[in-house]
Amino acid sequence: MSGTTLPRPSRSSIAPPTGPLPSLPVAKTRHSNMGIAPRSSSPSTSLLPSPVVATRTLSSSALPYRYRPGSKHANSPSVLTLTPDDAHGGALPPGRTLRKTVSIGAFPQPPRHIGKSSPSSPLSSSSMPGGDVVDRRLSSVSKASVPSRTNSLKKPRTSNVGGARGLLPRSPLSPPSFLNGSADSVAVDTSHLSLPSPPQSRNSSPQGSYATSATTFEDVGEDDARARTENKGGSSPLPKDGKGNVLVSVRVRPDVGVMDSKQEMEWAVDNKHALISYKGREGGDYTYDNVFDTQDNNARVYDAAAKRLVRRVMEGYHGTVFAYGMTGTGKTFSMQGTATNPGVIPLAITDIFSYIRETPHREFLLRVSYLEIYNEKINDLLAGPIAGLNGQPGPQEEIKLREDSKRGVYATPLKEEIVQSPTQLLRVIARGDNARRVAGTQFNARSSRSHAVVQIVVESRERAPAPTGNLAGNKRSAIVPGGVRVSTLSLIDLAGSEKAADNKERRTEGSHINKSLLTLGTVIGRLSSDKEKAEKDKGSKDKHLPYRDSKLTRLLQPALSGNSLVSILCTIQIGASGSSALANSHTGETINTLKFASRAKNNIVSHAKKAEESMGAGGDAAGRALLDRYRLEIQDLKKQLEESKGKETREEEEEDELKRDLEEEKTREIADKQRHEEQMLEMQLARTALKERIEHLNRLILSSKSLGVNNGRSFSSMSFQRGSVLGNHIDMRPSSLRSSTSHATLEVPGQHNSPTPVQADGSEEDDSVGENGDGSASQGVQIQSLQADLADKNRYIATLEKRLLHARRSSHSRISMTLSHKLGGTSEDGGLIAAIAERDSEISNLRAQLEDKERMIAALTSARKKSETAQDVGSDGSPSSHRTSSYNRSETSSVSLVVRGPGSPTSSKPFLPPAGNVAGKNIEEMTRMLDEMIGTRVDKARRTSLMPVSEGR
């Protein structure tokens, strides 16, 4: 219990808590206190099955962090730690409830017994089994007949080491109550009233209604409705006027010392009947909604005095709990508690989160603020130190109290923290506690020098169904159904009234404290007269309530003026550790406190209503409702997210499309390139073929020319020489053909016919004539050369045919490819087709030429045969006869020699030798015609073949 630091949680503080909750640290420590002894059984308790309450004890392992040493109650030995063994020798009597050891963290479990009829707290319901209504304002007579735990105060002191001293039983002769002294009493069996609410009731409200004398309860909650249902046939658990919005309780602090017998005789505390009696001067009976004796722990105090109110706050009411009393009487102890005995604040926090868990159909937002009123100045306990000059903490911004119709009176600017878990909330409050002013006084080593106000704002709204479809739709649809309900729970630990202190600072503080408490008393006192006045003089505005005389009353104005459910816990101390002076002083203060409590009980009228649900984003309350703002913001952000997602998707799609386009273009480019390359190759092939053909045709042209050139010379020389030398020798050898053949043969690759050297001086004639000396050899040579020429042309034709085939194939593939890409042909394709057609016609021409040549060869062969025959005849007769017969034969044979050709119109005419040198002329004519024919065809072929080449270029 003496740790000095809070161990850091291993996880982020933002994360929801998973472990047990930390205990609420208390900012003050009192060393002077003695522990409260376990309640020992007494004859009265054995007769009356009053509850044995074992105070919750926490194993240190269950605590997330050690209780702070600085805490006010950290080392308090006065914690009541009754165990079943202590109380009953190890066995719990039947019907008694044991409060188990429990940590705060164990509290927020969903209730399992909601709706079950658990035993009502005596303080929470005036209903009795059987429907009896209890009027707690018991007369002294009736009280005498009621077994009371008052008797327990007379228990032997030996069992009360350092604890509460037994109080004197209330005298049956004691005067009537200060407030309700003459109240009628109903003798009832109140034994069940002493049952505390069972542990499982921690998360539900086991309480029925409670009644005070001057309150109206305007909205009956679930518990009340349930209580009514359960009491059908009996009297209503609620008074007809529905009282119960203001609850006043008195708690008696155990005395540290031993009470003297006089004190014991003077005071009687009857917690069962919520009665405190004083038999001294100014004595009387004081009856309240709850009276807690020295043995009641914080849980019991909370259950009876605050639990229901907290639940109502969660349902939408404003609620205020405040502790009032003399210094050192246990206000802070009751509000904050200790690690093992958590007070109203931590227990309320636990219940708040339990309620949220129990209510799945609503969503909640909690924010908390923590302020203190110190010397009439408001400090924000959550703001943290403000950095000032030289590293010193600077002054805080002045916090003022403002008022508006919706929020009532509120402090501003005040830091509010949104909390999501009990741990977080407890930590925030612990932080505020640390900042609170505490100092040692005569009566309290760690006395609170300020009034401290924890405000928990609860925003709640019906949970919207899961959004379907259009998020971008109407904003209102995001927050339907219903609006946001905002309610506030104020938990106030007042500073204690005190006598003048020695220390000046304490005196100043004390005077502020006393002044504000006095104002509070005055306001509450006047509430009564105000009420009476209002009743007498309805509508009168002449009522002055000095709320503004102190910050405390100003802040409490909404609660005191009836807008809030109120629970006031007044703490008193009866004993004074044997000091009669102190005891006298205490008695005076105690009586003052009791009077204050009575006045409060009697005068405060609450007509608290459930906060209205604010709709929409407009208006003050809605402006305040963070739940709405956050929900709208969430919707906006979701919308933005969706939009950005849509945008992203669109961009991605566009990008994909672009990529696809690029890829397609790339593929197209590759295909185009391939096609182009193929075309180039084809063109190259075609060009090569055409070039070869041109070369070949050029060779042919050269041959024809050379034939033409040689023709005149050779033929003339040949014929004239032959004519002159041989006379009647018919030399039909076309020397041009021979020489042409020779040239052609030389130029055609692979042609290895023996070349005949051409001599410029015509000496070739010798060779040609010289074979046989009669021209027959020349004819043979002619035939040979023609045959060679023929073979040459045949080869050329074969080559052409091959190339043509290849060109056709490639052009077919190209045409089909072109057609697949484009409909309709191009001029280039047309040109190719035309070229093919031309080549075809060229081939057929060449074939025709070949046929002509074959015919010519046949004619020449027959001519040679005839000349041989003529020679045979000539050897027997005259040369003339030989020539004549030869002529005749040759004439006969020459009839079949028909030369056809486009360039020779006379080609169809019979080839007749002219008169005179017939044979020579005949050959000459034939050769000329042949030359013409070949020349014409070659020209034509060259023209047609050159065209695509030149076009291609």
Ligand SMILES: Nc1ncnc2c1ncn2[C@@H]1O[C@H](COP(=O)(O)OP(=O)(O)OP(=O)(O)O)[C@@H](O)[C@H]1O
């Ligand atoms: N019911 C109780 N049981 C045990 N100890 C108690 C009880 N009430 C008070 N005490 C002890 O009495 C001491 C003073 O109590 P506390 O500080 O709560 O008084 P206070 O009313 O807040 O005083 P102040 O007005 O000066 O702040 C503390 O040490 C606390 O532990």
